[in-house]
Amino acid sequence: MRVLPTDDNDGAGAGAARTPGRKRRRQRFLIFLAVLSLLAGSGLLAGGYYFDSVPTPTDLKLPESTTVYYADGRTPMATLGTENRTIVPYDQMNDSAKQAIVAAEDRTFWTNKGIDFSGVLRAAWSNLTGGQRQGASTITQQYARVAADLRGVTYSRKLREAVIAWKLDDKYSKEEILGFYLNTVPFGRGAYGIEAAAQTYFGKTVRRDAPASQQLTQAEAMVLCAMVKQPEADPADPEGAPGYDPRRNARARQNSIDRWNYIRDGMVKLGYLTPEQAANLAYPDTVKPIDPNAGRSGLDRPTGLVVNHVLGELRQTEPFKGKPDEVIRDGGYKIVTTVDKRVQEAAEAAADIRRDTAPEAVRDQPKNWQAALVAVEPGTGRVLGYYGGDSGTGADYAGWYYDESGQAHGFGQHPPGSSFKVYDLAAAVEDKISVKRHFDSPETKEFPASGRTKGSPAGPIRNAEHAACQPDCALWEATVASLNVTYFELTEKLGVAKVMDMAKRAGVDSMWETVKGNPQPQRVDLRDKPINEVAKRFSTEVGIGQYGITVQDHANGMATFAAGGKRAEAHFVRSVTKGDDKIYNEQLTTADLGLDDEAINQLDWTLRRVKAAQLDNGWDSAGKTGTWQAGQSTTQNVHTWMVGWTGALASAVWLGTTDGKPLKTKNGSYEVYGSTGPGPIWRQFMEQATAALKLDPDKYRFGEPKFPGDAPSTTGPTRPAPANPSPTFSRRPTPSVTPSSPDPSPTPSDPPTPTPTGSISLSPPPSPPPSRTPRPR
Template sequence: MYHSRRLRIRNSYLRQRLITKGLIFVTGAIVVGFIFSFLLFAWYAKDLPSPSKLSQTTGNSTVFLDRDGKVLFDLYKDKNRMPVSIDQIPPSLKEATIAIEDKDFYKHQGISQFGILRALFNILLGRGLQGGSTITQQLIKNVLLTSHRTISRKIQEMILAFEVERRYKKDEILLMYLNESPYGGSFWGVGTAAKGYFGKEVKDLNLVESAILAGLPQSPSVYSPFIGEKNTWKERTKSVLRRMREDGYITKLQEQEGQKTVDKIKFTSPKLAINAPHFVFYVKSLLEKEYGEKIIDQGVKVKTTLDLDVQEIIEKIVKDEISKLKDYHVTNGAVVVLDSKTGEILAMVGSYDFNDDKFGKFNAVLGLRQPGSAIKPITYALAFKKGYTPSTVLLDVKTEFSSGSSNDKPYIPVNYDGKFRGPMQIRFTLGNSENIPAVKMLAMVGVHDFLQIAYDMGLTTFYPSDESLNRFGLSVTLGGGETTLLDLTSAFSVFANNGYKNEISSILEIGDFQGKKIYKKDGSHQKSIISPEVAFLISHILSDNNARLEVFGPNSYLNIPGRTVAVKTGTTDDKRDNWAVGYTKSITVGVWVGNNDNSPMNTKIASGATGASPIFYQAMRELLNLTDGKQKKYSDGINDKPDKVKALTIDAYLGGLPKDGYPNRAEYFIEGTEPKDISPFYKKIKISKNNGKLANDIEIKNGQYDEKEFVVFTENDPVSTDGRNRWQEGIDAWAKEQSDDKFKPPTETSDASAEDIVISIKNPSGQQTVNSNNVEIKAKITSTPNIKNVKIKINGSEVKSLDGDRDEIDETINLSDGAYELQIVATNEKDKSSESTLKFGVNKPWDYLTPTP
């Protein structure tokens, strides 16, 4: 008992000592933590700007320059504010701003604990430092600090937030935020924004207008109705209205009415001091994707690839030419110019008029459209890659293409002008843009391989996935898939650049407002897509005015006198899109005309005569004459002929080696693909002398035929799924309609029976006078069953009987002078007989009348 009591006393003593030490440790930790926090606070606070400067800053300007340093757009050069007082701010704007930016604004002391936890959580997940900014913190970022996302900057931001909240009332902080926040372009503060977007005082804003403005400061370059992505402001506004309803500021009915009003909002016409606006906003969107949406608002200097001299020339041409097309129901056009060797964008005109309220802001250079026949060069590039040549003959005749399903109708393409031109070499099918040969060629080279090479050349929507293969058919070579003008022009630059692909580029360098380089282009990164030989063949055809002569004539807008320019046009079947894309070795130009609402143009629009072609013609002519004051900026011509491309004289009609009686022409071939003989379509056929049909074996054996040359076209149908050769059916139907018999060889074989006996008397000849009484009787006998007997008769009397199989007779008979009838009768083992008769004379005329004794 004594020991038990003593043990209890001892344990109590130990507990008290442990608690005492624990309290000392905790107290020490708190003191150390306080000292550390104080020192940390002091460290980060020592260089902080004073909160009193909140309304005294001007911000940094973001500038876009062309490649020579000329200003395209100074985003904040004209930054101006129209400060407003708190009593001028309508409740709807206050509520909308708080709802979308900081719903606990009136509850916290400058920092959102939940926001901080969310930011830490994002850091732990590797998402970077994002989230957690209150209105107070955003005000500090906008005015006192940069928006760099670092932990130290976040701590400084929190310290300042505490200080601002200590110095100012909540409504004062909110007012400063509304007066100092960016609202897009040169609009800083709600006073300027209300005037700039709606033409009214801020106090007169309605609910939806307030919601629009409240949604902008988070990312003004994205959400601005003037400079942001199309219609993103609408979704942002609807999000603001939803948050206002969730926070109890408006009712469900008000939200619904507001969302209906969003689509009816009318803005004032924006007046921006900007060059190449579509290009500038294209570059702006690329910057935001690469560096985040806030980079535009941080003040950067962006040196672009654009050549302002080229841009201004193109803008004027588009404006002038589109104005001429109103009677054709053409309301818009777009042009992009690339450096052929680097892929750099030299000019981008996205619409007829950027300031047009209906469609001006939409950049048609980036819009998805069907390219029509402008895509055909890619099909033929694949063909040349697989060994076909510019002299390969394709039959331009009405042809059915199997759909692959018995339930679907066959595909029957037609040519632009509705005509069929029969046999055509690839040089002329591509030059004249014939549809049926292009579809046949795609069937021969394969849709999958076509999609692959198109994708590799820059058509980003043509990736050969299973879904694409199910969606695209043979019509894709006539423009059945969608692409953008920028992508198609980039693909053509591969032809211009010896088969090498450059990534499209628009930025040369980026620097921040302190002059530090953020990015600098480090040269061109090229990838070989097609061989220089294939690129040369395509370029030579597209620059050959004779190759397109039949359809376009000698003086179309595709022919620029004194210049060598490769070009291809395209027009969709429904006349919704009209294209012209072409190049020299220095520049590649793509043109589109049509309507933004996708309505069809007038049917009189014609490739090579109206629409895109005149714009292309004027653009190329102007740009190839442009100088930098000393020399021309851009040169014409295609790349030089590679060594592995050989010139050869060929048959101008069917593309083989030259043939007697037919004209010749020169053609280029990749080494190893040159023709080795005349065209196989030339056929010598044995025709029966008896009936004009195909000679049978007996007639051929007996020489009873004439050999005659025909042109016989044959094609195999590689897409047939039922055994029918629809391509040959189309060829045969076309041949029957031709007036020239050379296309119509007999198809039936002579009906001379295999059991018939054919006797051909070789000597004497009919009506011959033999000058000797010893007459040689020679004959050739043909019979499939063997001959068993031959009789020779003179004037009806048998003079000789020959038994046994034989195919020749060579006998001599002595006859006196006079006129005679020779008759040879042959019988075969089937007891079938045949005879041949002729008259001749012996030392007398064959018709000599012998005196009666």
């Protein structure tokens, strides 16, 4: 008698060699007696069949990986879950894997009763007599083994496995069982189930409704089904027993080829292939290289921070509120984000200052330099690009999110300095204060009502820069020169509450206040209470950017102005589906700031004259720089900003340090400002992103103000209005849907992220106390 295959043998269902009838009957009789005695002794014969439960896939509730996609709904950003698995119903699979797995693992599958009786008896006899533990397993038995978590090669396991398989075969059709099996078994590289394997090894799918070029072929399915025999290398001998992954080493590749040939022969015997088809079938050399991050891609990259925000956002929605994260991660959902891959690539290329693609001004600088960038689509609030750091598992310098416990997590807040003056200016034009109105703008000025006098600890307000118009400047001139004296006076006239209310309505949801006795600023939710009450916690310095805000909020504020004063909620999730079920869809709504066209046009007209905001690609653009100094220093900056917009895209860029120390160049200079640091990042990003979106700049032209009641100044702006403004648009349109992507659904090393001390507190990296005089440039 020949040596029979072991538990995962190549010849499952092939049958044993024939012996003379009398000898064969005698052997079987002896085996039957041995097994009967064994069964009776263990009580498995009766108890096993009648009382052992049958774990079906419904009972198992198999964890199914959730995939996070870019806005196109086709390009994966990350895969979540404890197991990389995507369940595909049997009738939605093409035939490639169905045929290959039967040829590989159980050639009598369609005719057997779920059990290889001879294999079970053989295993029992061998185990009883002290021989090698062995015995063939059908596909049904293999599924039962996985489903019931039956481990080891023992007679008791084989018997229970057989009982469960027998009952499965009684209750379910062969098609159902094969579907259970293909969605359950491991294929190596962390892939569970045939769909995850097809994606992991070939970047394809088993779904029959996919384009033919994207479907798993017969030859490719045979490579995958070969791996079921040994999905991973033996950890005790990875070189000698590497398994069947052809990209692991030369021995594994030969193993794969040998078993592929065995499967091919079986497919001919079963009638799945003709001999001619088999002869023309070539072993595929298109298996993807082994990627340690396969199945978890994106979590350790910059987009991993986007995933944090996606999960934080979904935790606040009705379908997932109050539920553990496993519900999302292991739920088999398709999450489509708002992030446009083209915009994201432009954001990372510009803001990741460790890359060669970053602007020359910020490349190869000290390791403690750090940038953050957020881009928001005007009119929808969709976050199109997000860069808060180079690692999804590190610190997020662009924003914060709710963690699983419901607490605010992250520290993406920074004093905005003069970039916050955009909200002062918007509040002024809302109050019909023309940008041509003149203000007294000396080098320094006392403001007794706000406690800024020569005798006060902070002293009077001073301008960090000079302007040709001084000491009498129009508001637009003071804005371009970023004169602190003018804007402090403007904030006093408007009132702190008015300025904060404008920032809140535009998109700034949180602001960090300085609390006496607390070394770290504390987050205040501006939406939590009436703004008049909240404003009491802040001083007039709010108008010159002393109090921290996030890059994300600032970008959303810019998007509001870019949309003509229509504020939308910044968000990261477009849709969540599972199969054909729609679980969640974004709600696109806007709120009107109340700024009329004249106010918006004056805002645009003024901020387009900021030199750092001018693009070289034909787009109308507006923006503002800002810096904040270290302590009482007048020459060293810790935070630098550039924020702005076109009619189609708004963004905010922060450049600072990870340790709170002043920005110092590799050449030892402290001359780092909004125009020289984040300015180049912002301009490169805006130019590359708008080019990638392939939009027509003529459709997004800014309107021209009429300056009612005030004759235009004869003082020339730094940049004239367009020579040929579009005759069609008095200002850019407000999009109701994203122009960047269609609806995808047809129906130094970073410091550890600090833990917040309370629901309204987020801790930033340690930094010196802020000065009360921002640098304007």
